[in-house]
Amino acid sequence: MIDFLQATGWGDARRESLAGDASTRRYTRLHRDGQTAILMQDPDGDVGLFTRLARHLTGQNLSAPRILAQDTANGLLLIEDLGDGLLARLAQTPQSEQDLYLLATDALIALHDTPPPPDLPQATPDRMASMVDLAFEHYTHAPEALAQAVAAFVPQLQTHAQPTDVMVLRDYHAENILYLPDRQGAARAGLLDFQDAMQGHRAYDLVSLIEDARRDVAPATARACVAHYLAATDLPEDAFHAALAVLGAQRNLRILGVFARLASSRGKPQYIDLIPRVWGHLQTDLAHPVLASVKPIIDAALPAPDAAHLERLKAACPTP
Numbered sequence: 001m002i003d004f005l006q007a008t009g010w011g012d013a014r015r016e017s018l019a020g021d022a023s024t025r026r027y028t029r030l031h032r033d034g035q036t037a038i039l040m041q042d043p044d045g046d047v048g049l050f051t052r053l054a055r056h057l058t059g060q061n062l063s064a065p066r067i068l069a070q071d072t073a074n075g076l077l078l079i080e081d082l083g084d085g086l087l088a089r090l091a092q093t094p095q096s097e098q099d100l101y102l103l104a105t106d107a108l109i110a111l112h113d114t115p116p117p118p119d120l121p122q123a124t125p126d127r128m129a130s131m132v133d134l135a136f137e138h139y140t141h142a143p144e145a146l147a148q149a150v151a152a153f154v155p156q157l158q159t160h161a162q163p164t165d166v167m168v169l170r171d172y173h174a175e176n177i178l179y180l181p182d183r184q185g186a187a188r189a190g191l192l193d194f195q196d197a198m199q200g201h202r203a204y205d206l207v208s209l210i211e212d213a214r215r216d217v218a219p220a221t222a223r224a225c226v227a228h229y230l231a232a233t234d235l236p237e238d239a240f241h242a243a244l245a246v247l248g249a250q251r252n253l254r255i256l257g258v259f260a261r262l263a264s265s266r267g268k269p270q271y272i273d274l275i276p277r278v279w280g281h282l283q284t285d286l287a288h289p290v291l292a293s294v295k296p297i298i299d300a301a302l303p304a305p306d307a308a309h310l311e312r313l314k315a316a317c318p319t320p
Contacts, residue, residue, distance in 0.1 A: 001041065004076045005030075008069040010037060029081060036081040037068055042195075043075035050077065050195045056117040056167075062107060063180055063190045082190040085181075088174035088215055098221045101209065104177050105225045107189035108205050109232045116167035116199045123164050123200030125157035128250055134257020135302060138264060139275075139313070145301030152294045153250060160242045160290055161201045168200040169193065172208040174215060202233075203243035204251070211248050211281040213255050213274050245288035252282040253298070264316040272313045275305045 005011040013030035018038075028039040040047070047070060057064035065079035087104065091097035121127070129150045136146035171193045178190030206229055210222035226244070230237055255278050259271035286295040303309050 001039075001074070001076060004069070004071045004074065004078075005039070008078050010039075010078065013037075015039075030078075038065065038079045038081050040077040040079055041075060042077070045075060045195060047075050047077045048072045053117065053194050053197055054079075057111075057191060057194065060110065060114045061185075061187055062110060063178075063183060063187045064194065065190075065192070082178050082180060082192070085179040085190075086175055087177045087179060090179055091174060091215075094218055094220070097218060098224055100174075100179060101217070101221050101225050102228055103179070103186070103189050104172070104174075104209055105206065105228050106186040107177075107191065108172070108202070108209075109229060110186040111169075111205075112166040112202045112233070116165070120167065120197055120199040123161075123168065123198045123204070125154045125161065128157050128161065128200075128247075129153035132250060132253040132257075134261060135253040137257060138260035139256040140302055142301040145297055148297045149253075149294065149301070152297055153246075156246050156290060156294065157250070160239070160246045161203070164200045166200065166202045168198050168202075168204040170196045170198060170204070170208070172205040173212045174209075174217075201243055201247060202235075203240060204247045207244045207248040208251060211252065211285075213252075213259075213278045213281075216277070242288065242290045245285045245291060249282060249285035249291055249294065249298075252278050252285060256282070256302070260313050260316075263313055264318075267318050269314045269317040272310055275310065275313070279305045 002011065005013070010030050010032055013032040016029040016031065018027040018029055024042070024044050026041040028041075030037045030039055040050075042050070051067045051070055051072075054064040054067055058066065063082065065082055067077060067079055069078040070076065087100045091100050132149055132153065133146055136142045136149065169191065176191075176193040178192065180188050180190050206225065210217050210225055226240070229235075230240060256275060259275055259278065262268040262271045282298070285291065286298060
């Protein structure tokens with residue numbers, strides 16, 4: 001890492017560690033002569049893919065970080081510093097929340113107006129259904145119910161989550177989006193997390209935005225975002241709401257398992273505290289009529305996150 005920074009001219013920069021995310025990536029802000037840049041360390045990831053996707057997004061006049069230097073072999077990137085204006089920090093009033101979330105929706109509208117980059121993994125119904133496995137392995141242990149849930153999800157995804165014709169960023173929420181007031185239009189939304197992108201259905205990132213695992217989004221804001229997206233794209237309203245429900249349920253089931261696994265395998269019990277909100281989103285999604293065949297399986301297999309179950313999940317966290 002030292003050699004990389006020296007080669008890029010940032011070897012003597014002052015370093016400021018930044019808060020990370022649920023992954024093993026680490027971020028450091030570098031200060032040098034009144035300028036800043038971000039060092040991203042991702043030894044377990046694919047920084048070459050991050051670079052390719054970032055350049056695709058900037059090529060569509062969206063605000064991903066510019067790539068300043070890279071060392072693919074060692075998982076190192078030097079990227080543009082887009083600042084600290086996270087939507088999660090700025091959305092402090094009902095009006096500011098709605099304004100910022102509509103901006104984030106504008107970025108999705110712009111993203112979906114262009115073809116996805118080539119060679120993205122396809123969010124096929126089989127693949128998406130199988131990704132709920134973590135809920136049945138880590139949130140609870142119910143392998144027989146997993147097979148039933150996957151079998152029930154596949155036809156709903158085939159019916160309601162097609163076509164898969166846009167780039168979906170997959171972790172599109174207020175702690176991964178920055179407000180850039182000096183830019184114009186959809187470029188005012190800074191995009192930070194997209195290395196797990198797939199080619200999928202256009203409802204996926206929108207439901208990720210409005211069913212946030214980390215913060216409560218006002219129902220009025222969520223409705224405004226959906227209405228704004230529909231007005232801009234002229235999609236059938238009922239079909240789009242069905243897609244939101246099916247993909248929301250799939251996503252929230254996966255998040256339940258991801259958060260439980262982060263506690264048990266990575267010693268991060270703080271994610272357990274977010275589970276009740278995720279559970280609430282899941283129940284809202286399962287109430288949609290198109291999920292009538294899925295809901296009984298989930299209800300029977302997954303315990304509600306009461307205090308006792310949350311404590312059991314935290315107890316699985318390894319002690320230092």
